[in-house]
Amino acid sequence: MSATSTPAAAAPAPDRTCTDPVFTTSDPDGGWSDGGYYVHNNMWNQAEAGPETLHACSFDNWYVDSTQTDTTSVKTYPNVHKDINDLNGAPLSDYSTITSTFAGRGPATGIYDVAYDIWLNGVGQQPGVTELMVWTENHNQVPNGDKVATYTAGGVTYDVWYDGGGYLAFVAQTTQYSGNLDLKAMIGWAVGRGYIPPNPTVNQIGYGIEFCSTNGVPARFTLSGFSVTMN
Numbered sequence: 506m507s508a509t510s511t512p513a514a515a516a517p518a519p520d521r522t523c524t525d526p527v528f529t530t531s532d533p534d535g536g537w538s539d540g541g542y543y544v545h546n547n548m549w550n551q552a553e554a555g556p557e558t559l560h561a562c563s564f565d566n567w568y569v570d571s572t573q574t575d576t577t578s579v580k581t582y583p584n585v586h587k588d589i590n591d592l593n594g595a596p597l598s599d600y601s602t603i604t605s606t607f608a609g610r611g612p613a614t615g616i617y618d619v620a621y622d623i624w625l626n627g628v629g630q631q632p633g634v635t636e637l638m639v640w641t642e643n644h645n646q647v648p649n650g651d652k653v654a655t656y657t658a659g660g661v662t663y664d665v666w667y668d669g670g671g672y673l674a675f676v677a678q679t680t681q682y683s684g685n686l687d688l689k690a691m692i693g694w695a696v697g698r699g700y701i702p703p704n705p706t707v708n709q710i711g712y713g714i715e716f717c718s719t720n721g722v723p724a725r726f727t728l729s730g731f732s733v734t735m736n
Contacts, residue, residue: 521566521729522727522729523560523561523562523568526560526562527561527563528560529560529561531556531557531558533546533549534547534548539564540563540564541564542585542731543564543585543586544559544561544564545585546559546569546581547581548583549582550578554573555571555719557570557573557716564585565730565731565732567728568725568726570724571723571724571725572722572724573716573718573724575615575720576717576718577717577718579717580718581716582622583714583716584711584712584713585711585731586709587710587711588708588709589708594626594627594707594708596704596705597705598704600736601736602687602734602736603688603689603692603707603710603733604685604687604688604689604733605621605685605688605732605734606686606732607621607683607684607730608682608683608728608730609641609642609682609683609712609714609728609729609731610642610682610726610729611642611714611726612719612725612726613644614720615644615717615720615724616646617644617645617646617714617715617716617717618638618640618642618644619642619643619714620640620641620712620713621638621639621686621688621711622636622711623636623638623688623709623711624637625701625706625708627708628709633671633702634671635672635705636672637673637675637691638672639674639677639686639688640663640675641681641682641684642677642680643680646715646717648666649666650666650667650673651666652665652666653700656691658690659685661679663676663677673701683730688710710733713726714726
């Protein structure tokens with residue numbers, strides 16, 4: 506299957522460098538609120554995760570240095586995210602538009618994906634919750650499930666992976682270091698094909714990097730732009 510839609514109107518964020526951080530953390534759960542967003546070190550797989558330090562100049566200008574062993578499991582997901590109604594969410598039908606801009610670049614070593622993580626009908630691994638990811642950069646990583654379709658929007662084609670339950674991933678066929686996404690269109694397309702229940706609540710929208718491996722050496726992810734617009 507394939508689909509097309511009109512890209513979001515907002516322009517991609519320009520490349521920037523965070524040279525004077527106002528927030529730094531090596532805490533596995535360390536984070537910082539800024540501008541209505543939350544920047545989170547998010548070393549959620551602490552049993553396997555190696556050291557990681559996040560440096561932020563603003564919610565849309567930060568970087569993280571991470572050192573992860575050469576195995577395939579996801580260790581960390583440092584990210585910036587927007588919580589909707591304190592994570593209680595709001596129905597998709599409440600919004601005429603949900604768009605986002607991004608700019609981020611992985612280290613081109615090891616195993617990782619740079620991706621949106623969007624939580625629908627709740628947050629976390631619970632019954633009825635859907636995790637929808639959009640991978641903008643992929644380095645040697647494979648999503649859960651099977652490839653079930655393709656989706657094309659804004660000149661970018663994505664392979665769509667689905668695990669038959671609560672996980673769905675749009676994986677860009679070509680690396681996108683910056684750009685804009687019509688998230689409502691992507692969610693609506695997935696609803697129309699039965700991958701997501703009708704009119705889900707939108708609870709959280711995040712963007713960052715899933716580190717599996719850095720080949721055991723320090724590696725850096727840089728985020729230089731991010732925004733979410735919901736009307």
